[in-house]
Amino acid sequence: MDTKIVKIEEDNIDQEMIEEAGKIIRSGGLVAFPTETVYGLGGDGLNEASSGKIYAAKGRPSDNPLIVHIAGMEALPKIARKIPVAAQKLAERFWPGPLTMIFEKTDCVPYATTGGLNTVAVRMPSNKIARALIEASGGYIAAPSANLSGKPSPTEARYVIEDMNGRIDMIIDGGAADIGLESTIIDLTGERPIILRPGYITEEMLEDTLGSVEMDKTVIDGNSSQPPKAPGMKYRHYAPKGSLTIVEGHSLAVTEYINTQLEACAEKGIKTGVIATDETKEKYLADCVKSVGKRSDEEVIAKHLFRILREFDDENVQVIYAESFDSRGMGCAIMNRLLKAAGHQVIRL
Numbered sequence: 317m318d319t320k321i322v323k324i325e326e327d328n329i330d331q332e333m334i335e336e337a338g339k340i341i342r343s344g345g346l347v348a349f350p351t352e353t354v355y356g357l358g359g360d361g362l363n364e365a366s367s368g369k370i371y372a373a374k375g376r377p378s379d380n381p382l383i384v385h386i387a388g389m390e391a392l393p394k395i396a397r398k399i400p401v402a403a404q405k406l407a408e409r410f411w412p413g414p415l416t417m418i419f420e421k422t423d424c425v426p427y428a429t430t431g432g433l434n435t436v437a438v439r440m441p442s443n444k445i446a447r448a449l450i451e452a453s454g455g456y457i458a459a460p461s462a463n464l465s466g467k468p469s470p471t472e473a474r475y476v477i478e479d480m481n482g483r484i485d486m487i488i489d490g491g492a493a494d495i496g497l498e499s500t501i502i503d504l505t506g507e508r509p510i511i512l513r514p515g516y517i518t519e520e521m522l523e524d525t526l527g528s529v530e531m532d533k534t535v536i537d538g539n540s541s542q543p544p545k546a547p548g549m550k551y552r553h554y555a556p557k558g559s560l561t562i563v564e565g566h567s568l569a570v571t572e573y574i575n576t577q578l579e580a581c582a583e584k585g586i587k588t589g590v591i592a593t594d595e596t597k598e599k600y601l602a603d604c605v606k607s608v609g610k611r612s613d614e615e616v617i618a619k620h621l622f623r624i625l626r627e628f629d630d631e632n633v634q635v636i637y638a639e640s641f642d643s644r645g646m647g648c649a650i651m652n653r654l655l656k657a658a659g660h661q662v663i664r665l
């Protein structure tokens with residue numbers, strides 16, 4: 317398949333191009349597009365065949381549900397059976413934005429979109445290209461992240477092109493994603509709201525609106541025996557090609573430990589990488605040392621993490637060590653992604 321690649325500027329949207337992309341989605345095709353979180357791989361969320369194509373293009377297991385993207389609140393009742401007061405409050409404060417809410421689905425939403433579940437995940441993105449595309453596509457775009465299953469989510473169009481060129485109809489390049497991590501997911505279908513995936517919207521922010529909120533046990537603890545709430549939570553995610561290990565402990569001990577490992581790798585001719593911070597990047601002896609930013613600036617760390625994981629792939633790094641991060645606030649989302657990328661390999665010093 318020929319994939320058309322187009323550039324659109326968020327502040328000067330080419331409406332003709334958006335109409336063309338919308339037409340592709342309305343007629344059952346797939347378009348990758350920018351959002352404020354990461355790039356999405358979009359198809360018509362109410363069309364069973366389109367969702368099937370999304371799973372095929374990503375190589376994603378079909379029990380891993382998709383998120384349906386809408387552009388306005390008036391679109392919600394068609395796909396969500398009940399809209400609890402909690403959801404209205406969250407929508408008022410955080411939509412459009414990086415928050416996904418789970419509702420009981422209506423019959424309009426095919427099981428192909430929800431991975432066989434009776435619930436549907438819904439998000440209203442703030443990125444203007446995404447919003448214009450949703451409007452032009454009939455109002456309901458099912459979109460997972462636009463990467464091949466298992467790989468880090470794409471935060472720039474070049475990574476979408478790497479994974480999806482030849483597999484979908486169109487890729488819209490709208491520049492680098494602002495946030496760089498996928499949306500926070502909150503399940504509102506039970507007695508108490510539960511965070512299924514941490515993100516830019518933190519537990520504290522949600523509690524500020526709703527009172528108490530639970531965090532799903534599997535979010536940080538890879539060894540939790542609790543079954544995952546959503547099938548997708550069990551799959552390997554974000555993984556670089558090289559083997560990634562997180563090292564936790566006092567900064568000096570971490571640098572010393574990692575450097576010892578790096579020397580051993582160097583002797584065997586293994587290409588190494590380190591995910592460091594601005595404070596420590598000069599201290600490592602790896603072939604590729606990449607800083608995610610200043611340790612105190614979590615927004616910058618979130619924005620750089622997936623790109624850096626991809627860069628190690630580009631440079632064929634075989635063994636990667638990462639420093640660990642504070643898992644409070646937005647750090648929870650950063651550590652959740654890093655732990656999944658590392659397959660929960662952690663050395664605690």
Ligand code: AMP
Nearest residue numbers: 381382435436437460461498546548549
């Ligand atoms: P991605 O689109 O790659 O960001 O992944 C979407 C994720 O949303 C899935 O892996 C699920 O964990 C979650 N999700 C989507 N729909 C549901 C649902 N109905 N219930 C629970 N989680 C969901």
Ligand code: MG
Nearest residue numbers: 460461462469
């Ligand atoms: Mg994904």
